[in-house]
Amino acid sequence: MEQTVKTAEIPVRILRDGGTIPVVGMGTFGSDRYTPEQVAEAVRGGIQAGYRLFDCAACYGNEDKIGVVLEEAMEQEIVRREELFITTKVWNDMHGKGDVLLSCARSLRDLRLDYVDLFFVHWPFPNYHAPFCDGDSRNPNSKPFSVEEFMGTWRQCERLVDMGLTRYIGMSNMTIPKLEAVLPLCRIQPAAIEMELHPCFQQPELFDYCVRRGIQPIGYCPMGSPSRPDRDKTAEDLADMEMPEVQAIARAHGIHPALVCLKWAVARGQIPIPFSVKKEQYIQNLRCVLEDPLTEEEMERMKSVDRNNRLIKGQVFLWPTAQTWQDLWDPAGTICQ
Numbered sequence: 222m223e224q225t226v227k228t229a230e231i232p233v234r235i236l237r238d239g240g241t242i243p244v245v246g247m248g249t250f251g252s253d254r255y256t257p258e259q260v261a262e263a264v265r266g267g268i269q270a271g272y273r274l275f276d277c278a279a280c281y282g283n284e285d286k287i288g289v290v291l292e293e294a295m296e297q298e299i300v301r302r303e304e305l306f307i308t309t310k311v312w313n314d315m316h317g318k319g320d321v322l323l324s325c326a327r328s329l330r331d332l333r334l335d336y337v338d339l340f341f342v343h344w345p346f347p348n349y350h351a352p353f354c355d356g357d358s359r360n361p362n363s364k365p366f367s368v369e370e371f372m373g374t375w376r377q378c379e380r381l382v383d384m385g386l387t388r389y390i391g392m393s394n395m396t397i398p399k400l401e402a403v404l405p406l407c408r409i410q411p412a413a414i415e416m417e418l419h420p421c422f423q424q425p426e427l428f429d430y431c432v433r434r435g436i437q438p439i440g441y442c443p444m445g446s447p448s449r450p451d452r453d454k455t456a457e458d459l460a461d462m463e464m465p466e467v468q469a470i471a472r473a474h475g476i477h478p479a480l481v482c483l484k485w486a487v488a489r490g491q492i493p494i495p496f497s498v499k500k501e502q503y504i505q506n507l508r509c510v511l512e513d514p515l516t517e518e519e520m521e522r523m524k525s526v527d528r529n530n531r532l533i534k535g536q537v538f539l540w541p542t543a544q545t546w547q548d549l550w551d552p553a554g555t556i557c558q
């Protein structure tokens with residue numbers, strides 16, 4: 222089957238050491254709705270379509286199925302390893318001494334790879350919740366953020382780079398106060414930070430903070446995650462694709478509002494990692510970043526769509542003395558204890 226987009230056509234961003242990463246990738250979290258098999262099939266179709274960046278994680282429960290697809294694609298010479306950019310993440314129950322290496326080794330085994338390109342600390346807390354749990358569940362052993370504990374986890378990530386098991390390391394779900402505390406302590410700086418980014422949640426301060434430090438923002442839930450797990454849905458949530466400005470721009474370009482979100486993301490400078498198991502959608506999601514960009518005026522108008530509307534609130538990670546989910550995100554500008 223002919224590739225929809227050739228590898229050389231996909232624009233890239235330059236990471237801090239001069240290495241490259243595609244401007245758009247494919248997410249692989251099935252949101253408790255799509256099976257590992259369905260996600261792996263999307264990865265298979267995604268590789269055929271021309272995706273080269275895949276955002277994986279141990280806790281998505283599908284790396285073994287994705288690994289089969291990656292191995293086949295390389296054996297059949299559809300893609301070479303060095304053309305792929307594969308990320309994975311250590312889950313919250315694997316932050317302890319020696320556990321990060323174990324988590325990485327398991328992901329590499331499941332993904333059938335010798336190395337990943339980027340290894341993330343998924344959440345900056347060792348606070349575990351079971352897959353498929355509901356939004357009210359709390360783990361009594363959960364703790365607030367600790368610089369010392371986080372650095373223990375990060376040191377292990379640095380060792381993964383030393384050992385050649387990952388090319389880059391990154392953090393996810395961080396805040397500026399947490400970054401201020403840990404970045405000066407890092408021997409190896411994060412190449413990228415994964416964060417929630419979509420038109421109604423633009424996080425301009427955190428975004429600028431990362432860019433100023435040569436850290437590439439990777440944006441999750443780029444279209445406002447309409448199929449996110451029910452535990453992550455609340456009455457205050459807005460739907461990005463239904464915002465009047467987004468819909469007006471979509472009409473002007475004759476495209477689906479989802480694609481406005483992605484064109485905006487790429488033009489702004491973050492790397493969106495849209496998820497879809499639907500072939501028509503994931504092909505559009507890749508193609509749209511190559512053609513018909515938003516105008517400067519439309520990019521300006523998109524700024525006004527921001528409502529500071531966080532969707533993935535993380536409430537299941539709260540520690541017993543925390544007041545609200547906001548405490549996870551340090552709203553007062555200091556690390557919340």
Ligand SMILES: NC(=O)c1ccc[n+]([C@@H]2O[C@H](COP(=O)([O-])OP(=O)(O)OC[C@H]3O[C@@H](n4cnc5c(N)ncnc54)[C@H](OP(=O)(O)O)[C@@H]3O)[C@@H](O)[C@H]2O)c1
Pocket residue numbers: 247248249250251252276277343393394415416440441442443444445446447448449477479480494495496497498499501502503505506533
């Ligand atoms: N680091 C973290 O903590 C973290 C957290 C969350 C997510 N992520 C990553 O980010 C990825 C993306 O996030 P997400 O899946 O939550 O949100 P998303 O990509 O914003 O939304 C995905 C959903 O949007 C719909 N969609 C996709 N393409 C479309 C199109 N062209 N037209 C219309 N609708 C379209 C689909 O809904 P239907 O299926 O209903 O059609 C799809 O399931 C995840 O897969 C994961 O890799 C990371």
